[in-house]
Amino acid sequence: MTTAARSSPLTIAVVYPDLLGTYGDGGNGLVLARRASWRGIDTDLIQASSGRPLPTADLYCIGGGEDGPQVRAAAALREDGTLVGAADRGAVVFGVCAGFQLLGGSFPDSEDRSHQGLGLLDVRTRKGTGTRAVGELVATVASDGPRSPDGGSLPRLTGFENHGGVTSVGAGARVLSHVVEGVGNGAGDGGEGAWSGRVVGTYLHGPVLARNTALADLLLGWALSGPGGRESLEPLDDTEELALRAERLAVVHESGRRDVVRRLLRRRG
Amino acid sequence: MTVTAVANPRTLSARASVATWVVRFVNQLSRLLGRGSGTVAGGRAGLAVDPTLLAALVGGRAVALVTGTNGKTTATRLMVAALSGAEGPAVATNDTGSNMPAGHVAALVESPRATAAVLEVDESYLGRLIEESRPRVVILLNLSRDQLDRIAEVRMLVDRWRSALGRLAGDAGPGEHATVVVANADDPMVVWAAVAAPQVLWVGAGQVWHDDAVGCPACGGRIEFGPGGEWACDRCEFARPERDAWLEGAELVMADRSRHVLSLGLPGQFNRANAAMVALAATVMPGAGPPGGSAAPLPLSAVLARLPLVEEVAGRFSSTSWKGQPVRLLLAKNPAGWTAIFDLLDEGAPSGAPVVLSVNARIADGLDPSWLWDVPFERLAGRPVVATGDRRLDLAVRLRYAEVSHTVVAGPLAALDRAVAMRTSITAGTAAAPDLGAAAPDPIEFLGNYTAFAELGRQL
Ligand SMILES: [Zn+2]
Numbered sequence: 270m271t272t273a274a275r276s277s278p279l280t281i282a283v284v285y286p287d288l289l290g291t292y293g294d295g296g297n298g299l300v301l302a303r304r305a306s307w308r309g310i311d312t313d314l315i316q317a318s319s320g321r322p323l324p325t326a327d328l329y330c331i332g333g334g335e336d337g338p339q340v341r342a343a344a345a346l347r348e349d350g351t352l353v354g355a356a357d358r359g360a361v362v363f364g365v366c367a368g369f370q371l372l373g374g375s376f377p378d379s380e381d382r383s384h385q386g387l388g389l390l391d392v393r394t395r396k397g398t399g400t401r402a403v404g405e406l407v408a409t410v411a412s413d414g415p416r417s418p419d420g421g422s423l424p425r426l427t428g429f430e431n432h433g434g435v436t437s438v439g440a441g442a443r444v445l446s447h448v449v450e451g452v453g454n455g456a457g458d459g460g461e462g463a464w465s466g467r468v469v470g471t472y473l474h475g476p477v478l479a480r481n482t483a484l485a486d487l488l489l490g491w492a493l494s495g496p497g498g499r500e501s502l503e504p505l506d507d508t509e510e511l512a513l514r515a516e517r518l519a520v521v522h523e524s525g526r527r528d529v530v531r532r533l534l535r536r537r538g
Numbered sequence: 539m540t541v542t543a544v545a546n547p548r549t550l551s552a553r554a555s556v557a558t559w560v561v562r563f564v565n566q567l568s569r570l571l572g573r574g575s576g577t578v579a580g581g582r583a584g585l586a587v588d589p590t591l592l593a594a595l596v597g598g599r600a601v602a603l604v605t606g607t608n609g610k611t612t613a614t615r616l617m618v619a620a621l622s623g624a625e626g627p628a629v630a631t632n633d634t635g636s637n638m639p640a641g642h643v644a645a646l647v648e649s650p651r652a653t654a655a656v657l658e659v660d661e662s663y664l665g666r667l668i669e670e671s672r673p674r675v676v677i678l679l680n681l682s683r684d685q686l687d688r689i690a691e692v693r694m695l696v697d698r699w700r701s702a703l704g705r706l707a708g709d710a711g712p713g714e715h716a717t718v719v720v721a722n723a724d725d726p727m728v729v730w731a732a733v734a735a736p737q738v739l740w741v742g743a744g745q746v747w748h749d750d751a752v753g754c755p756a757c758g759g760r761i762e763f764g765p766g767g768e769w770a771c772d773r774c775e776f777a778r779p780e781r782d783a784w785l786e787g788a789e790l791v792m793a794d795r796s797r798h799v800l801s802l803g804l805p806g807q808f809n810r811a812n813a814a815m816v817a818l819a820a821t822v823m824p825g826a827g828p829p830g831g832s833a834a835p836l837p838l839s840a841v842l843a844r845l846p847l848v849e850e851v852a853g854r855f856s857s858t859s860w861k862g863q864p865v866r867l868l869l870a871k872n873p874a875g876w877t878a879i880f881d882l883l884d885e886g887a888p889s890g891a892p893v894v895l896s897v898n899a900r901i902a903d904g905l906d907p908s909w910l911w912d913v914p915f916e917r918l919a920g921r922p923v924v925a926t927g928d929r930r931l932d933l934a935v936r937l938r939y940a941e942v943s944h945t946v947v948a949g950p951l952a953a954l955d956r957a958v959a960m961r962t963s964i965t966a967g968t969a970a971a972p973d974l975g976a977a978a979p980d981p982i983e984f985l986g987n988y989t990a991f992a993e994l995g996r997q998l
Pocket of ligand 1: 756
């Protein structure tokens with residue numbers, strides 16, 4: 270364990286909570302900040318509102334939001350330039366739902382007009398043709414997904430998805446996880462989310478880092494170590510998070526089993 | 539004087555009469571079968587027989603519609619109280635919480651002789667209700683995020699309100715009446731919808747939750763809020779309108795600077811906000827008289843005198859006791875509602891009494907409890923907290939990150955038991971205090987979201 274002393278506090282910025290704070294994803298920033306400070310790491314959590322310059326940070330969390338604010342946020346972030354510059358210098362960027370979509374090349378608004386994203390992840394989002402994906406989601410982290418500092422793979426991801434977009438992952442990024450229950454990216458390959466370097470995107474709310482503390486600690490470790498490095502963190506007592514995880518995974522498992530029975534019955538009938 | 543009322547079923551069309559009979563029959567049947575109050579089933583069946591039944595049942599009655607994200611059940615109840623009494627009209631109302639057209643139909647069938655109706659309306663049905671009930675008054679309380687997994691997002695909803703209100707006729711023709719919108723001037727989302735209406739009474743009722751109104755709906759600019767609740771867009775002309783009345787603490791101040799004390803039987807600033815808007819709306823409704831008539835509206839003083847009669851609303855804000863300890867029952871469904879309840883907890887002298895939080899995520903609550911992370915639970919720090927409800931584990935994790943110490947207990951009654959035990963041990967610990975027991979102890983607070991609150995009510 271190498272919790273090296275840092276000369277300056279770890280800075281975590283929640284990006285534009287006034288625009289992208291609709292689905293409780295601001296909780297991701299809080300989870301990261303608390304998990305750092307509980308380990309004795311001096312931490313600043315910044316709620317970086319729109320309409321002013323984005324501060325420099327070690328780790329950026331971008332949440333979900335409605336279509337209009339998403340378009341405004343993407344345009345403002347492109348104009349501001351801080352986020353792309355920080356990512357180029359090794360800052361960690363974590364986007365959820367609308368925040369995931371706007372990290373990519375393009376995404377649609379409610380009228381299906383395409384808008385340019387930040388280009389930090391090689392993904393493109395188009396409007397889905399079916400019904401909105403709404404419900405609990407479980408996914409196993411891809412074998413070429415991000416690995417924990419000891420080289421092991423991350424445990425399954427659990428969260429709540431609520432989106433109408435379909436996201437395809439290009440050659441410059443990799444799928445984050447494979448859907449076990451739920452829809453995910455919806456592009457037909459069973460993928461959920463995407464990642465590349467220190468940029469990670471997912472459709473999962475919950476907030477996802479409260480339900481998946483291993484992912485939270487992975488992001489924290491990246492942010493605490495220099496570019497390319499990984500830092501392992503001392504473990505915390507995650508009894509309550511683990512209880513929540515177990516309950517959510519069990520609920521999805523149960524409803525999945527009911528679906529199988531229903532499908533079998535339907536086939537017979 | 540010509541009475542143009544058609545509220546009497548005898549003047550309904552044959553189809554509407556059959557539909558009305560169906561509503562009664564189904565509701566009585568479902569009551570006999572013990573399936574609750576049965577208002578939705580009967581209303582649905584009636585609307586299936588005659589889809590225009592709502593408009594037919596309204597007939598010449600004077601209708602008030604109440605909508606908003608939070609407070610609509612309370613405001614509806616206050617409005618009924620404000621209008622009732624000797625000089626007021628007889629009132630039909632949907633007081634069972636069924637706030638969609640089936641519930642409205644059932645309420646109107648229940649009270650055929652009422653010459654006025656006060657209807658609580660689900661936010662997404664406002665347009666339809668305006669069209670079919672041609673209301674005298676529409677109360678727009680507030681608009682913020684609620685039930686993320688299924689309800690239209692805030693901005694979609696506000697645009698629908700806006701176009702529905704924009705279709706209201708400006709001048710009443712002969713035999714017609716104008717619709718007056720009573721709108722919360724402190725809520726930019728409400729204002730964006732209400733400015734489309736031809737006649738608006740603007741009430742500065744306050745707003746605890748700004749997070750859904752930061753982006754200007756007119757231009758995409760940024761809305762800046764001042765300390766006195768005033769607000770304006772930094773890019774365009776969109777700003778708080780000139781108010782016809784506003785709240786200053788517990789006083790309602792009119793534009794002519796006359797002041798009226800709002801004394802209520804309900805606690806909290808958010809209920810004063812509900813009452814302020816209701817008070818203005820009630821003075822627009824006709825008083826006692828034949829349906830369709832133009833009996834003089836009640837004066838403000840008469841309306842205000844009746845508001846304290848409401849002391850609870852379907853169990854909300856009510857006091858009960860559990861194992862000999864007083865318990866106050868509070869309902870909050872979304873971040874704005876929880877924030878308002880925390881304001882209420884902070885209003886009196888500081889209390890160290892335990893707080894029981896109960897959260898479900900059933901269909902009526904919304905299936906995704908991520909909103910818990912938008913609720914400032916940090917404000918409970920220092921108080922003993924018990925977490926319960928279907929989603930007590932989500933609540934526990936949220937409280938952990940809020941650094942609020944808590945206990946997790948399955949089942950609301952067991953949670954109350956735990957709170958009673960905590961309070962007894964607190965009291966035992968401070969028993970040396972000289973005048974302890976002289977005053978009534980602070981109540982244990984039970985805060986539940988929609989189905990969690992209803993569940994406790996059933997179990998008590
Ligand atoms: Zn503007």
